Amino acid sequence: MGETMEAPVASAMRTDAPPAIRLEGVNKWFGALHVLRDINMTVATGERVVVCGPSGSGKSTMIRCINRLEQHQEGRIVVDNIELSDDLRSLDAIRREVGMVFQSFNLFPHLTVLENCTLAPIWVRRMPKKEAEALAMEYLERVRIPEQAAKYPGQLSGGQQQRVAIARALCMKPKIMLFDEPTSALDPEMIKEVLDTMVMLAGTGMTMICVTHEMGFARQVADRVVFMDRGEIVESGEPEAIFSNPQTDRLKLFLSQILRGH
Amino acid sequence: MSDIAAGGVPAPAPGAASRRAPIITTGPVAWVRANLFNNWLSTAVTLLLAYLIVRWTLGFIDWAFVNAVWSVPIVNGQAQTAACREIKGVGACWAVVTEKHRFILFGTYPFDEHWRPALVCLLFVALYVVSAMRRFWSWVLVPIWIGTLTLIGVLMWGGILGLTYVPQERWGGLPITLILATFGLAFAFPLAVLVALGRRSRLPAIKMLCILYVELIRGVPLISLLFMASVMFPLFLPEGMNIDKLLRAQVAMILFAAAYLAEVVRGGLQALPKGQYEAADALGLSYWQKTGFIILPQALRLVIPPLVNTFIGFFKDTSLVLIIGIFDLLTAGKTAIVEPAWQGFGVEVYVTIGVIYLVFCFAMSKYSQDLERDLNAHRRR
Numbered sequence: 001m002g003e004t005m006e007a008p009v010a011s012a013m014r015t016d017a018p019p020a021i022r023l024e025g026v027n028k029w030f031g032a033l034h035v036l037r038d039i040n041m042t043v044a045t046g047e048r049v050v051v052c053g054p055s056g057s058g059k060s061t062m063i064r065c066i067n068r069l070e071q072h073q074e075g076r077i078v079v080d081n082i083e084l085s086d087d088l089r090s091l092d093a094i095r096r097e098v099g100m101v102f103q104s105f106n107l108f109p110h111l112t113v114l115e116n117c118t119l120a121p122i123w124v125r126r127m128p129k130k131e132a133e134a135l136a137m138e139y140l141e142r143v144r145i146p147e148q149a150a151k152y153p154g155q156l157s158g159g160q161q162q163r164v165a166i167a168r169a170l171c172m173k174p175k176i177m178l179f180d181e182p183t184s185a186l187d188p189e190m191i192k193e194v195l196d197t198m199v200m201l202a203g204t205g206m207t208m209i210c211v212t213h214e215m216g217f218a219r220q221v222a223d224r225v226v227f228m229d230r231g232e233i234v235e236s237g238e239p240e241a242i243f244s245n246p247q248t249d250r251l252k253l254f255l256s257q258i259l260r261g262h
Numbered sequence: 263m264s265d266i267a268a269g270g271v272p273a274p275a276p277g278a279a280s281r282r283a284p285i286i287t288t289g290p291v292a293w294v295r296a297n298l299f300n301n302w303l304s305t306a307v308t309l310l311l312a313y314l315i316v317r318w319t320l321g322f323i324d325w326a327f328v329n330a331v332w333s334v335p336i337v338n339g340q341a342q343t344a345a346c347r348e349i350k351g352v353g354a355c356w357a358v359v360t361e362k363h364r365f366i367l368f369g370t371y372p373f374d375e376h377w378r379p380a381l382v383c384l385l386f387v388a389l390y391v392v393s394a395m396r397r398f399w400s401w402v403l404v405p406i407w408i409g410t411l412t413l414i415g416v417l418m419w420g421g422i423l424g425l426t427y428v429p430q431e432r433w434g435g436l437p438i439t440l441i442l443a444t445f446g447l448a449f450a451f452p453l454a455v456l457v458a459l460g461r462r463s464r465l466p467a468i469k470m471l472c473i474l475y476v477e478l479i480r481g482v483p484l485i486s487l488l489f490m491a492s493v494m495f496p497l498f499l500p501e502g503m504n505i506d507k508l509l510r511a512q513v514a515m516i517l518f519a520a521a522y523l524a525e526v527v528r529g530g531l532q533a534l535p536k537g538q539y540e541a542a543d544a545l546g547l548s549y550w551q552k553t554g555f556i557i558l559p560q561a562l563r564l565v566i567p568p569l570v571n572t573f574i575g576f577f578k579d580t581s582l583v584l585i586i587g588i589f590d591l592l593t594a595g596k597t598a599i600v601e602p603a604w605q606g607f608g609v610e611v612y613v614t615i616g617v618i619y620l621v622f623c624f625a626m627s628k629y630s631q632d633l634e635r636d637l638n639a640h641r642r643r
Contacts, residue, residue: 069540095546106541110560110640119555120545152640172545 009221012046012205018081020045020176020207021066026075028061035061036072037231045175048208050218050239053228054254059211062228063178066209067098080175096124099169103181105161107153113140113164114149117171125172132171139167143197159190163197170201177201179210213258215243227251329353333360341603350606358607359614362598366611369434369589369597375426378417379437385410385417386440394629396636407448414441430508434589436618442512442580442590447573449516454523459553461528472524479521485585487514492586511583519576526568530561563637570630574623591615 021043028036035058043049051059064070065077068084068091077084079094108116117136121127127135140146143163145156153161162182169177179198183191195217202208202221212218218225218239225242227235229250235242246252287296298308329349334357335342346355359366368379389410392398398406418437421427460472479487491514492507499505534557542552562569581592589597595615599608 067544069543092546092548095544098544100541100544102537102541102544104535104537106535106537108538108541108556108560110563120547123551123555124546124548154640168545 008219009199009202011048011223013048013223014045017045019043019078020047020080021209022076022078023062023066024076024078026062026065026072026077028058028065028070028072028074035231036065039075039231039233041226041233041236043176043207043209046205046207047223048202048206048221049210049224049226050222051209051211051226051228052213052215052218052254052258053234054257056230057228058231059228060180063180063209063211066176066178067095067100069100096172097175098178099172099174099176100178101162101165101169101180101182103184105153105158105165105185107161107165107168109153112150112152113145113156116153116164117168120168121171136167136171139170140164142170142200143167144193157190158186159193162186162190162194166194166197166201176207176209179208179212181211181213183212183214215258219243227254229254325352326354331355331357333357336361343603343607346607354610354613355607356610358599358604358610362604362611363614365435365598366591366595366615367435368437369594370432371434371437372426372428372432375420375428378420378425378428379433379435382414382417382437383440385414386437386444389444390625411445430506433508435594436591438508438583438588438590439577439580439592441508442515442583443577445512446515446519446576446580450519450523450576453516453520454527455558457520457524458527458531461524462531476521476524479517480525484515484518484579484582487518488582488586490514507586508588511586511588515576515580515583518579519572522572522576523569526565526572527561529568530563530565531557533564534561563634566630566634566637570626574626577623577626578619591618 019042021041023039023041026036026039027034037058039058039062041049051063053059061070065072065084066079072084080097082090082094084090084094107113108119111119114133114136117139118129118132121132121135122129125132137146137149140149143166145160145163145167148156148160148164153164156164166182182198183194186194191214195214198208198210198217199221208221210217210222222239224236225239226233227242227250234248235246235251242251243255246255297304299305330353331346331349334345341357341361343355343357346357349355364373364376367383368376371379389407392406393403416422417425418433418441419428419430457472457475460468461476463469463472488511491510495510496504538556538560539552542556547555581590583590584593584596587593592615595611599605599611
């Protein structure tokens with residue numbers, strides 16, 4: 001991989017608390033295409049899971065099902081003790097507790113960085129404007145770009161935009177954070193600043209699911225690595241076990257391709 | 263050595279101290295030389311066109327100003343237009359406008375009460391100016407609009423506050439045009455936004471209803487809608503019930519404009535990346551919060567040019583009410599030259615009316631350009 005092994009971040013996983021996320025027998029089709037096949041997964045409170053796999057393996061679809069950007073057709077998804085259903089109130093409750101960071105940032109280009117961060121706390125959490133702004137500045141400082149608060153997203157670099165997106169999600173004080181390939185759209189020199197932010201976040205004990213191919217990051221913070229291929233969870237385990245001792249041919253092939261790519 | 267072949271000038275030797283500045287190839291003189299006089303053919307075309315432009319401009323100035331007749335004597339209430347007839351074709355007879363301007367502007371509104379429609383026109387213009395200023399863009403505008411439009415209604419109708427009552431049949435001219443356009447757009451635009459959102463609704467009934475509305479209205483000429491509103495619609499009303507003709511035309515125009523505007527707005531909605539919807543959803547914003555804060559502000563900015571295009575088209579389309587006998591600016595102008603004394607001086611009247619339309623439309627167009635630049639400042643780096 002060519003990167004130095006950084007000090008692992010201590011796990012904040014709590015097995016005594018009820019699980020943060022539970023997927024039971026989840027199936028999903030896009031038309032005739034069976035994209036998720038019998039997904040069973042439990043994520044404990046404070047656990048950090050890295051999901052990897054070749055493109056088209058269903059990993060993005062899986063985490064997008066957790067906050068219902070996609071709808072699953074079979075099985076149960078329980079988030080923070082609330083089952084996802086057609087009931088809009090349960091969906092609102094879940095989305096308030098689950099933050100999401102996208103591959104293409106998806107900041108609101110017509111709002112300033114600060115407004116991007118305060119919009120949802122003000123309107124969804126009903127937080128007073130002053131309080132929301134103070135909170136936003138706190139998180140912008142934590143992702144180390146408070147000086148950009150008055151700028152528009154278009155004026156920032158990709159790495160800065162992604163850090164704003166992380167701050168924006170954190171301003172809702174979510175219990176769970178989902179990352180959908182957060183560094184895939186970034187230039188190599190900007191990947192590190194975003195990964196550093198995510199490592200910092202991991203240190204706070206946040207429950208995280210990250211779809212990423214950054215194996216260094218997985219080694220450093222993941223409690224568990226899940227390997228998906230063709231809509232199935234093929235292997236799952238501690239990072240060392242997964243990377244050093246893959247059991248299946250599919251994972252071996254994937255790892256060899258990833259390593260060659262770097 | 264490609265640099266020599268291409269430019270004909272050798273590249274400076276490394277460490278060369280200085281060299282002469284290149285020949286200026288920008289600026290107005292260089293542009294004229296490069297584009298208008300770069301060979302004999304283009305020089306000839308340039309000179310020919312310049313000659314024609316100068317000639318026509320001088321001809322127009324002669325007609326419109328030098329040889330023009332600005333007023334004619336009135337004998338026994340009859341305009342003596344002999345002077346105008348003499349110079350017909352050589353000079354403009356602005357006397358028709360001088361004489362008839364109050365009729366053209368205010369139609370058959372009682373002559374002594376003309377200050378009322380005049381004030382109404384000023385109120386409309388003031389309303390446009392205030393609404394155009396971004397510092398007033400807040401809820402303040404709602405009471406301002408309601409107040410002004412109510413005041414306009416009071417002024418036009420009268421019947422209270424010591425104003426004499428003027429029935430709608432006697433209204434005419436510019437106020438009618440402004441009423442049709444302003445009320446038309448004020449109601450059509452919100453309706454259009456709702457229809458555009460409805461066309462993308464997940465509820466099939468709403469979606470079908472909106473598609474049906476747009477396709478039905480868009481597939482019919484405005485004139486036939488106006489006919490329906492003025493002739494057919496009253497047939498369906500119960501005996502004795504009567505809805506104001508102007509109001510019927512107004513509703514028809516609102517429905518028509520909204521169908522077109524809805525498609526423009528939908529274009530903006532389509533152009534937004536899916537990620538914007540997803541990010542708003544993921545943050546837990548409700549449908550109306552998402553639509554109001556994220557989707558519409560961006561979608562509407564994207565479609566300012568076609569939106570204003572439709573606005574301008576609609577402003578001019580109000581003149582079609584002529585067909586059903588509503589006395590708008592154009593109808594008033596047309597009627598002004600029916601009088602035998604003034605027959606044959608249509609050009610002057612139509613030029614005047616054209617200028618009035620142009621002023622309003624050009625203002626809209628200019629304002630939209632500024633708005634577009636200001637509102638899209640966030641896209642500049």
